[in-house]
Amino acid sequence: MKGTIEWQIATVTALRDETSEVKTLTLSLPNWTAHRPGQHYDVRLTATDGYSAQRSYSVASEPERTGEIDLTVERIGDGEVSPYLDDTVVVGDRFEVRGPIGGYFVWDRSIDGSLLLVAGGSGVVPLMAMLRHRASAGVGTPAALLYSARTYDQIIYGAELDMLRRSDGLRLTYTLTRAQPPGWKGYARRIDDAMLREVSANLGGEVLAYVCGPTALVEVVADGLERIGLPAERIRTERFGPSGT
Amino acid sequence: MPQPFITRGFVGKRQDAGGAAGRIPPGQHLVKDFPVLSAGPTPRADLRTWTFRIEGLVKEPAQWSWDEFRELPAQDFTKDISCVTKWTKLDTHWRGVSVDVLLEHVDLDRSAAFVTAFSDGGYTTNIPLPELLNGQAFVAYEYDGKPLAPEHGGPARLVVPQLYFWKSAKWVRGLRLMERDQPGFWESLGYNNHGDPWKEERYSGD
Ligand SMILES: Cc1cc2nc3c(=O)[nH]c(=O)nc-3n(C[C@H](O)[C@H](O)[C@H](O)COP(=O)(O)OP(=O)(O)OC[C@H]3O[C@@H](n4cnc5c(N)ncnc54)[C@H](O)[C@@H]3O)c2cc1C
Numbered sequence: 001m002k003g004t005i006e007w008q009i010a011t012v013t014a015l016r017d018e019t020s021e022v023k024t025l026t027l028s029l030p031n032w033t034a035h036r037p038g039q040h041y042d043v044r045l046t047a048t049d050g051y052s053a054q055r056s057y058s059v060a061s062e063p064e065r066t067g068e069i070d071l072t073v074e075r076i077g078d079g080e081v082s083p084y085l086d087d088t089v090v091v092g093d094r095f096e097v098r099g100p101i102g103g104y105f106v107w108d109r110s111i112d113g114s115l116l117l118v119a120g121g122s123g124v125v126p127l128m129a130m131l132r133h134r135a136s137a138g139v140g141t142p143a144a145l146l147y148s149a150r151t152y153d154q155i156i157y158g159a160e161l162d163m164l165r166r167s168d169g170l171r172l173t174y175t176l177t178r179a180q181p182p183g184w185k186g187y188a189r190r191i192d193d194a195m196l197r198e199v200s201a202n203l204g205g206e207v208l209a210y211v212c213g214p215t216a217l218v219e220v221v222a223d224g225l226e227r228i229g230l231p232a233e234r235i236r237t238e239r240f241g242p243s244g245t
Numbered sequence: 246m247p248q249p250f251i252t253r254g255f256v257g258k259r260q261d262a263g264g265a266a267g268r269i270p271p272g273q274h275l276v277k278d279f280p281v282l283s284a285g286p287t288p289r290a291d292l293r294t295w296t297f298r299i300e301g302l303v304k305e306p307a308q309w310s311w312d313e314f315r316e317l318p319a320q321d322f323t324k325d326i327s328c329v330t331k332w333t334k335l336d337t338h339w340r341g342v343s344v345d346v347l348l349e350h351v352d353l354d355r356s357a358a359f360v361t362a363f364s365d366g367g368y369t370t371n372i373p374l375p376e377l378l379n380g381q382a383f384v385a386y387e388y389d390g391k392p393l394a395p396e397h398g399g400p401a402r403l404v405v406p407q408l409y410f411w412k413s414a415k416w417v418r419g420l421r422l423m424e425r426d427q428p429g430f431w432e433s434l435g436y437n438n439h440g441d442p443w444k445e446e447r448y449s450g451d
Contacts, residue, residue, distance in 0.1 A: 003450050004448075004450035004451060005448050005449075005450060005451075007250075009250055042447075044272070045252040045255040045257065046249045046250060046251050046252050046255065047251070047252070047255050047256055047257045048251055050249055051257050051259060052249060052257070052272070053255075053257050053258075053274060054272040054331050055331060056330060056331065080257060080258040080274065084252075084254070084255055088254045088255070089254075093252075093253055093254075094250075094252075094253075095250070095252045095255075096250050096252075101435060101448055102434070102435060103433075103434030103435040103436075104284050104430075104431075104434050105284070215280070215281045215396070219281075219287060219396060222285065222286035222287065223286060223287065225286070226286050232285050232286050232288070232366060233285070233367065235285050235286050236284060236285060237283060237284060237285055237286070239280070239281055239282055239283075
């Protein structure tokens with residue numbers, strides 16, 4: 001039996017706009033422990049009358065960065081917690097977190113095979129932790145990221161992903177489902193089997209897939225990966241959002 | 246309980262639970278939709294070969310085909326459900342067979358004390374036997390008057406509403422009776438072995 005994962009008080013040390021709707025918060029933790037990329041923290045916010053709300057947020061940063069973690073939070077318009085984190089929080093603010101949590105949707109250098117990552121929207125966050133870890137641990141694991149976003153402006157971590165593509169051998173593919181900039185050469189449709197086949201072709205080794213995003217995307221992609229021949233036990237999924245119904 | 250740490254500027258959206266505030270376990274919030282969570286792809290069962298089994302510490306295992314299972318006495322039940330990812334949904338309507346009815350078909354060994362529910366796709370979860378008895382648990386195949394959708398665990402899932410919903414194994418194919426407790430899938434991956442939402446038993450060590 002492992003010990004209890006205790007609540008601790010995180011201090012916000014930096015804030016960064018990723019897109020108009022997405023912000024990254026850097027949290028300094030008094031009891032930091034190394035996470036496995038893909039794991040999340042629970043955040044607990046408490047009002048003056050004792051009313052509190054909890055939500056889960058994936059760690060975006062790599063475990064090589066000690067003492068602090070990044071959370072990347074998409075603002076849900078009528079939400080309770082994400083608008084607080086994105087709009088109210090300033091550097092120096094403190095709130096409770098506990099983690100790291102989760103043991104299946106995780107990848108680290110000890111896992112063999114090549115990585116096929118498929119993200120929808122903010123589902124890219126835990127996958128980014130994997131890619132950052134892969135880069136900073138210097139492992140040569142072949143990796144491909146297929147990232148579905150509505151528009152070019154809604155791509156999170158765009159510049160850093162581009163750098164990983166150039167310097168770290170990341171095979172990076174976007175699909176923009178709603179609008180594309182002039183001259184766009186990437187995909188411009190929802191993810192389908194043909195797209196999955198193209199991005200996973202010749203990755204090498206045994207492929208392990210991680211799929212994260214809204215439920216509808218995760219369902220389509222997980223089914224599609226099975227149809228193109230990936231065994232179910234090599235497809236790991238995480239769903240952030242509501243069912244969409 | 247230690248003093249809560251007040252978050253500067255956080256007000257929160259107190260939900261109007263319509264007098265149901267006492268039905269929302271700590272750290273949970275109400276949802277109206279029905280979020281989906283699973284670790285991998287959704288299995289699609291073939292009802293022609295689907296079976297449900299009770300095995301392990303029983304004199305003779307029992308097994309039903311889909312048609313036989315649908316002949317078993319079923320009941321409608323309405324329950325509040327809570328997922329460890331923090332959502333709670335009130336008054337969910339189900340139809341299925343109670344575990345009590347299923348166990349009438351086997352002779353339990355006296356040493357049987359724990360149950361592992363096993364599913365298509367290899368998922369397992371563990372529950373103490375007493376918590377499945379006396380109308381506390383069901384194998385459900387209808388949700389809201391319709392056949393249970395695959396992403397919600399259809400054709401049939403376990404429903405153990407008094408525990409976090411990962412215990413309500415989707416795509417369930419049987420129950421194995423055992424003398425000793427054996428942690429299931431999430432229980433081996435950092436989640437609590439028991440999972441009572443009212444005690445907030447989310448993670449290992451809670
Ligand atoms: C394991 C895990 C990891 C997560 N990691 C992240 C992460 O890294 N970054 C991140 O931004 N979120 C992440 N989430 C989602 C996060 O926990 C919250 O659900 C989200 O921030 C919404 O909370 P809220 O309080 O703002 O909205 P709520 O008050 O909970 O919801 C308000 C309304 O928005 C709807 N809604 C909730 N979530 C979404 C969504 N994702 N898309 C569209 N509508 C939604 C609800 O159904 C409701 O109608 C994660 C969730 C899980 C379970």
